[in-house]
Amino acid sequence: MEKLTNKEEEIMHVLWRLEKAFVKDVLAEMKDEKPHYNTLSTIIRNLVDKGYVGYNAYGKTHQYFPIVTKEAYRKRFINTAISNYFNDSYKNMVSFFAKEEKISVEELKEIIELIEKNN
Incomplete structure (x- = not known):
């Protein structure tokens, strides 16, 4: 793609x-x-x-x-962006957005809750 x-x-x-x-x-x-x-x-x-x-x-x-779904396109290019710009690290990506004040503490807590629910 x-x-x-x-x-x-x-x-x-x-x-x-x-x-x-x-x-x-x-x-x-x-x-x-x-x-x-x-x-x-x-x-x-x-x-x-x-x-x-x-x-x-x-x-x-x-x-x-x-023909290509929005979800398939997003998944492919989010993974590419994380690889190219954040060294394959979701932690680095989230840290970047936190430093740029693009994500709040409340949103981070929601993400942690989602992760804990899925484990």
């Missing part, structure tokens, strides 16, 4: 949310800078080529749908 560009990820989030969509539907859902229709169509075709998106053809029109 290949890492997606930021724009490709943005489009995948729209497709995950909509489940099935034509290019015009994806364009309508995009929040930030909207690409030109033809550019968006090309990016979606690239997602098809990469194996992330499938489609149903209706004449010259295509309705697109995600």
Whole structure:
């Protein structure tokens, strides 16, 4: 599974949310800078080529749908990020977020409770 560009990820989030969509539907859902229709169509075709998106053809029109689930993508790239940036250590990752004040003591306690429940 290949890492997606930021724009490709943005489009995948729209497709995950909509489940099935034509290019015009994806364009309508995009929040930030909207690409030109033809550019968006090309990016979606690239997602098809990469194996992330499938489609149903209706004449010259295509309705697109995600093949890769959001959960599968998240799992793959969270693991890659932890490996690349935190030396394969979840402790280092949590410590980083604690130092950056991105996670509170209460949230850490909730995480500990979840871990203890699963053991």
